[in-house]
Amino acid sequence: MRVVVAPDSFKGSLSAAQVCAAVAEGVRRAAPGADVAAVPMADGGEGTLDCFLSARGGDAVEVAATDPVGRPVKARYALSGDGRSAVVELAAASGLPLVEDVPPDPMNAATTGTGELIADAVRRGARDVLVCIGGSASTDGGAGLLRALGVRFLDAAGVELPPGGAALARLASIDDSGVPAEVRATRFRVACDVTNPLVGPDGAAAVFGPQKGASSGQVAELDAALAVFADAVAARGGPRVHDLPGAGAAGGTCGGLVGLLGAEPSGGALLVAEAVGLPAALDGADLVVTGEGRVDGQSAGGKVVSAVAALARDRGVPCVALAGGVAGPLEELHALGLTAAFSLADGPRTLAELKAGAAPLLAAVAEQAVRLFRR
Incomplete structure (x- = not known):
């Protein structure tokens, strides 16, 4: 199984590279032999x-x-x-x-x-x-x-x-x-x-x-x-x-x-995706995992999640987003190519708790998401 991990940073918590590492840990728990390609992303701003x-x-x-x-x-x-x-x-x-x-x-x-x-x-x-x-x-x-x-x-x-x-x-x-x-x-x-x-x-x-x-x-x-x-x-x-x-x-x-x-x-x-080689990394992928601190209706307006989802859609690859918070409406994101979005919250948590525990929570949610798609 080939999984491409292409998230934005979780601002105030994890850099994009740290998000990649946490997600990769969860991917390998679900699919120990998976080929994981980490492509840290940004939207043209900080990072x-x-x-x-x-x-x-x-x-x-x-x-x-x-x-x-x-x-x-x-x-x-x-x-x-x-x-x-x-x-x-x-x-x-x-x-x-x-x-x-x-x-x-x-x-x-x-x-x-x-x-x-x-x-x-x-x-x-x-x-x-x-x-x-x-x-x-x-x-x-x-x-x-x-x-x-x-x-x-x-x-x-x-x-x-x-x-x-x-x-x-x-x-x-x-x-x-x-x-x-x-x-x-x-x-x-x-x-x-x-x-x-x-x-x-x-x-x-x-x-x-x-x-x-x-x-x-x-x-x-x-x-x-x-x-x-x-x-x-x-x-x-x-x-x-x-x-x-x-x-x-x-x-x-x-x-x-x-x-x-x-x-x-x-x-x-989209420009950052091209600059960091994401389109080439998606060749042969079975699943794309993206994410950012919060996924909601505004994420469709040029954010990392929407850009990654669109590139995945063009290649017929399912795309999952992981985020600290997920709130609708998400119809536009789904139309752009996002298959599903999952929140890190495993129960009632404050924002501070989510930020402090983001890495293990990401690994846990990534594991469960990949189990839906593993081969």
């Missing part, structure tokens, strides 16, 4: 680097970068063992927590540091870069990131604009002639789990700007500046990113990556 390194091998590379307000910061990204693939988390160098010690600067904060991480990965040979966005401190359309990769943003006099989203209001032209050939040859994918457009009442500035300290007046300025940015992207033959679903993610960084680097946006869990 993605570790999942990538666990599945692909390689190194967590630490480099000197620039934080959202221009200060030096040490940040890391993941580089695969063969050096051809990398995972970069925007929050590592451009995240809001990095600037909690200073007054908010929503007009001038930039994504420069994330671009510096990407540039380092490309210099080392990476030609497939997964950019996990979220938690951004800026609303600059990804201009800082792109500037670090060789793009120049110029005003009407041909002078390069300073960092930050507000400066984009003066944008007259975009010059990408300085982008290195190796950057142009790189495939960029963006893990994006929101559908907000770049501009407008549901756009990057309107929805996420206040979280970064922007006043109502600053939100209006930033929204107008991003519209100028989107117009400039379209004027040079790029796609229209004004109302592109997801373009507003991370202060418009997704829109900038799509518009100027041809990046491919998709749900985080």
Whole structure:
């Protein structure tokens, strides 16, 4: 029997790798000769680097970068063992927590540091870069990131604009002639789990700007500046990113990556699944076991459980989810390919008790679930 174990972490309790180990113990109790393939998963947020390194091998590379307000910061990204693939988390160098010690600067904060991480990965040979966005401190359309990769943003006099989203209001032209050939040859994918457009009442500035300290007046300025940015992207033959679903993610960084680097946006869990090799691991599987801290109706919206279930369904493989809590409605998850979901609770327990005993409880429930499918 071949069982693939592909869970998310149980936040506050177990990492995805620890969940895999506990489930594998239960699988082997039920089917001692089982071939168990552990593929720790994530949804493009916290834990993605570790999942990538666990599945692909390689190194967590630490480099000197620039934080959202221009200060030096040490940040890391993941580089695969063969050096051809990398995972970069925007929050590592451009995240809001990095600037909690200073007054908010929503007009001038930039994504420069994330671009510096990407540039380092490309210099080392990476030609497939997964950019996990979220938690951004800026609303600059990804201009800082792109500037670090060789793009120049110029005003009407041909002078390069300073960092930050507000400066984009003066944008007259975009010059990408300085982008290195190796950057142009790189495939960029963006893990994006929101559908907000770049501009407008549901756009990057309107929805996420206040979280970064922007006043109502600053939100209006930033929204107008991003519209100028989107117009400039379209004027040079790029796609229209004004109302592109997801373009507003991370202060418009997704829109900038799509518009100027041809990046491919998709749900985080599906991109992570591809990056860690889950589709190949599913070949010949008899059962897939996934899971996360809680499985409910929201799990169908791009969470790890839904992504794993869909991949299993496409291969005709039954898929079981294990979770600390299971609550309906689950019809959408079942339609996506989830065969069944089981809670770890073996009786009345508090959340603290479930977290403390998660590993043995996972092993016990996994054993019982596998007994239904063993051959």
